[in-house]
Amino acid sequence: MNIAILGFGTVGTGVYKIIKKANRLTQNLHVKHVLIRKNKKPDLPEMTDSYEEILNDKDLDVVVEVIGGIEPAHQYILEALKHKKHVITANKAVIARYMDEFTKVAAENGVKFYFESSVGGGIPWIQGLERALRVDDVNKIQGIFNGTSNFILDQMKRSGETFNDVLLKAQALGYAEADPSADIDGLDVANKLCISCDIAYDYFVKPTAELPIFGIRNITEDDIAHFSKKGYTVKLMGKSHQRGDEFDYVVEPTLYHGDTLEANTCDNYNLISLHGETIGNLKFMGQGAGQLPTANAVIQDILDIFQNKEHLKRGFKSKLKYRSDLTRSNYIVRSEIDCAHLFAKFNPCTRGDYLMVQQIPVGEMHRLMRKVLEKDETAFMASLPGKEGESA
Amino acid sequence: MNIAILGFGTVGTGVYKIIKKANRLTQNLHVKHVLIRKNKKPDLPEMTDSYEEILNDKDLDVVVEVIGGIEPAHQYILEALKHKKHVITANKAVIARYMDEFTKVAAENGVKFYFESSVGGGIPWIQGLERALRVDDVNKIQGIFNGTSNFILDQMKRSGETFNDVLLKAQALGYAEADPSADIDGLDVANKLCISCDIAYDYFVKPTAELPIFGIRNITEDDIAHFSKKGYTVKLMGKSHQRGDEFDYVVEPTLYHGDTLEANTCDNYNLISLHGETIGNLKFMGQGAGQLPTANAVIQDILDIFQNKEHLKRGFKSKLKYRSDLTRSNYIVRSEIDCAHLFAKFNPCTRGDYLMVQQIPVGEMHRLMRKVLEKDETAFMASLPGKEGESA
Incomplete structure (x- = not known):
């Protein structure tokens, strides 16, 4: 599975670390892109400051949003879902505010919107x-x-x-x-x-x-x-x-x-x-x-998508x-x-x-x-x- | 899904109760047989004292073993697996003793052997x-x-x-x-x-x-x-x-x-x-x-089979x-x-x-x-x- 990580702060780095230290299951995960801020110097080959490039990558399966805050996270998530990428986020503020919209747009585009890491960090809450x-x-x-x-x-x-x-x-x-x-x-x-x-x-x-x-x-x-x-x-x-x-x-x-x-x-x-x-x-x-x-919980969501384990459906x-x-x-x-x-x-x-x-x-x-x-x-x-x- | 419950003590009765009080998901579960002791008088239409009848029911999907003890539970579980029925049990004594055998026979017959309720009761341990x-x-x-x-x-x-x-x-x-x-x-x-x-x-x-x-x-x-x-x-x-x-x-x-x-x-x-x-x-x-x-945990295993949620594979x-x-x-x-x-x-x-x-x-x-x-x-x-x- 090909993954893009949006944001390379604490959680983004953690997700990258766990995937790189591959085990039997996580060896199937591949970090293809890491989105960094405009004009920031990339220090990893996966880094890019072009979200367009990520959205238009036909081989990309999952977008992990760990930028935090409301905007541009909200728009980034919507665009990823509309490009038929599964989205995983740890960003409780943006989920709490837009849960209904994200759920609807994900369903319309036949992709998953998962957020285990947003509540209770590593706890499987x-x-x-x-x-x-x-x-x-x-x-x-x-x-x-x-x-x-x-x-x-x-x-x-x-x-x-x-x-x-x-x-x-x-x-x-x-x-x-x-x-x-x-x-x-x-x-x-x-x-x-x-x-x-x-x-x-x-x-x-x-x-x-x-x-x-x-x-x-x-x-x-x-x-x-x-x-x-x-x-x-x-x-x-x-x-x-x-x-x-x-x-x-x-x-x-x-x-x-x-x-x-x-x-x-x-x-x-x-x-x-x-x-x-x-x-x-x-x-x-x-x-x-x-x-x-927190990164562990993000990986669990990625593995649920990889193993086709569906989460509960919501219609509100x-x-x-x-x-x-x-x-x-x-x-x-x-x-x-x-x-x-x-x-x-x-x-x-x-x-x-x-x-x-x-x-x-x-x-x-x-x-x-x-x-x-x-x-x-x-x-x-x-x-x-x-x-x-x-x-x- | 058609279910047989072996034993109608505390846990067996609990499983029966939860299924009868159907919700959106559990309405798909149907208790078809309840195995009772030889010569005991049946007081529910699902009751039978013939395990043969249960094993040979081609429409039966899952056998829930809640008799307890080592024998005949051990033989009942093996026979069910060999008849290509999924088996769920709450019986920690028999699982601990025969985990390797049950795992092997289940894999050979392409069915599941699940036991969430055996450790920690209702805790999803x-x-x-x-x-x-x-x-x-x-x-x-x-x-x-x-x-x-x-x-x-x-x-x-x-x-x-x-x-x-x-x-x-x-x-x-x-x-x-x-x-x-x-x-x-x-x-x-x-x-x-x-x-x-x-x-x-x-x-x-x-x-x-x-x-x-x-x-x-x-x-x-x-x-x-x-x-x-x-x-x-x-x-x-x-x-x-x-x-x-x-x-x-x-x-x-x-x-x-x-x-x-x-x-x-x-x-x-x-x-x-x-x-x-x-x-x-x-x-x-x-x-x-x-x-x-404990019955809740049995039902969770049944739903995992119903929703095709695979548990971890073991090879020992x-x-x-x-x-x-x-x-x-x-x-x-x-x-x-x-x-x-x-x-x-x-x-x-x-x-x-x-x-x-x-x-x-x-x-x-x-x-x-x-x-x-x-x-x-x-x-x-x-x-x-x-x-x-x-x-x-």
């Missing part, structure tokens, strides 16, 4: 989810979907250091980007949860500013110490529940008891779970990012409806302003520096918290576990 | 392992492979009760059988680890009495309390490592720090892990037993060699006899009621422990975690 869906409806998804934020929270807990000190450390180690907002504001988790819901519910969940998303930018070393004292570890979670013909969706810091797998998922690891009627709870833990684990014709207030939860809020009146309907009670809000619909909580943030941009909140350490 | 092997050599497998023993250890830790009291409770709940030896003496774990190694190394590991296997029959409430005081949780593990052209294999109680996923795998859950060069650590947690999770022609002493580990030993002299080469030192043995080859430890058991049949041992909570 998309594959595991699609497999579960062959037998069960999946009625719960929850996950530590972002390694950078998990590393920051884990380090803060271990060292007692401030958010900013740990963020600087994560940036020095290459775990966090110069602009860390996608990781710490929950946007990366949001994209991965959108992709997971798209598959689980066969419903296109467009990532918009209206979705309830709350990140960890405002967490302090005192918050972490307080949670620890109470036996909790805080994790940035993406969560979705389905009940009847409705589903919800939320990204938020969530407290877990010390004896849960979530609380003990350390460093930059990911842990992603699903629940189905017959399968029960199923959890996958592994490297959610990093060169080789589900009759489920999104409802932000499907689930209720308890929350702990920290703010310098007195905001108890905002939550008056939900039995607010003060506990030291914190306010406890009880059995509030999740969407309502996020709407009210936006009001708190307008007056106190340092405010923080986290949801508390329900029965069995879960917030449902 | 076989599938995950085979998938990882497409890209990586797998150089470590370790798992909580047995739900019954995990339930017993978890309950003992939570309640402080004796082994026997908790075993009785497990039997009352249906988690443990009247004869619990396969679960508590590590034989069930041994079979599942054999199957996992067969796949990982393409080497047929025959389950024999020579393999290093040590169960939890002798553990006391005082042992558990002692480990807890030191911050450890004990788990019955199956473990294998591969290094160069050698691999090892061991089933033994193992101590884990409280902040590991292993220590926090509760109730009757399973947690199975692999390590590969590019994928890193990958862990799968779920229901390792139970009617619907690997050049790896089994070596019982490939890995060294530290152990804690409790015995009423003074056995320090037996372990003299491995820096034995007394710690209260326990003896610590250091950096001893795993096979050697098990050989010496058999000598201890000859004089003190109540003796117990557990391996201690190495770096990163692992015994390698």
Whole structure:
């Protein structure tokens, strides 16, 4: 199989490395082109800065898009599909935004659009989810979907250091980007949860500013110490529940008891779970990012195409409806302003520096918290576990 | 697809239930026969006590063997394969013993022999392992492979009760059988680890009495309390490592720090892990037993045949060699006899009621422990975690 890699950053280089170190199966894969930026000097014979050349190569089977970002990735993927090339991408932002368009154009052109590496890195999450869906409806998804934020929270807990000190450390180690907002504001988790819901519910969940998303930018070393004292570890979670013909969706810091797998998922690891009627709870833990684990997942998609292993078909014709207030939860809020009146309907009670809000619909909580943030941009909140350490 | 279910116990009934509750995919599955014991009264129209009738049904595609035990399951599977029926089984004992024969006969007859449900119940472990092997050599497998023993250890830790009291409770709940030896003496774990190694190394590991296997029959409430005081949780593990052209294999109680996923795998859950060069650590947690999770895994195999998704091919022609002493580990030993002299080469030192043995080859430890058991049949041992909570 002939492959073109668009972009030769961390993941692109990893894909190239694994293919070059051929084994029994991967020896059938051949990197024919590597697309680099215009006017950049090629230092490998496969490199070119002409996407036209790649698109018009009649012997090319698969385009691997690992440039990242929205444009030109979006146009590159569409053009490849229209030229009847299979497309594999690790780019969660562009998939979350254009999943419906990519799925449609791939089907029209009789080619595959696969994206295992986009969620959970090396964890076979998309594959595991699609497999579960062959037998069960999946009625719960929850996950530590972002390694950078998990590393920051884990380090803060271990060292007692401030958010900013740990963020600087994560940036020095290459775990966090110069602009860390996608990781710490929950946007990366949001994209991965959108992709997971798209598959689980066969419903296109467009990532918009209206979705309830709350990140960890405002967490302090005192918050972490307080949670620890109470036996909790805080994790940035993406969560979705389905009940009847409705589903919800939320990204938020969530407290877990010390004896849960979530609380003990350390460093930059990911842990992603699903629940189905017959399968029960199923959890996958592994490297959610990093060169080789992510490249491994790209290679798995290439091999699925090579071995003709079809992924689940989606039509986005589900009759489920999104409802932000499907689930209720308890929350702990920290703010310098007195905001108890905002939550008056939900039995607010003060506990030291914190306010406890009880059995509030999740969407309502996020709407009210936006009001708190307008007056106190340092405010923080986290949801508390329900029965069995879960917030449902 | 037409299916025959051999045996209508817990798992057989579960398979029947899931197929009857048809969804988009499983509506293509049709239970045509259910084999029951000779002279047992049929209470479903599909029931028959004639295996001949099933074998000679030209429209039958798949035989699901869920009788359990070695014979007649072994002969039934061989006959089905020779009649060119695909075979799916949940029977780990018969697979572990005859994996090479079943694989060969299935290939000769151009049919599939699939067994996802035999290891880890509903966890997609076989599938995950085979998938990882497409890209990586797998150089470590370790798992909580047995739900019954995990339930017993978890309950003992939570309640402080004796082994026997908790075993009785497990039997009352249906988690443990009247004869619990396969679960508590590590034989069930041994079979599942054999199957996992067969796949990982393409080497047929025959389950024999020579393999290093040590169960939890002798553990006391005082042992558990002692480990807890030191911050450890004990788990019955199956473990294998591969290094160069050698691999090892061991089933033994193992101590884990409280902040590991292993220590926090509760109730009757399973947690199975692999390590590969590019994928890193990958862990799968779920229901390792139970009617619907196990039946779910049987259905997944049926759907793989229906959707023509080929599993990994095995020839058992690997050049790896089994070596019982490939890995060294530290152990804690409790015995009423003074056995320090037996372990003299491995820096034995007394710690209260326990003896610590250091950096001893795993096979050697098990050989010496058999000598201890000859004089003190109540003796117990557990391996201690190495770096990163692992015994390698």
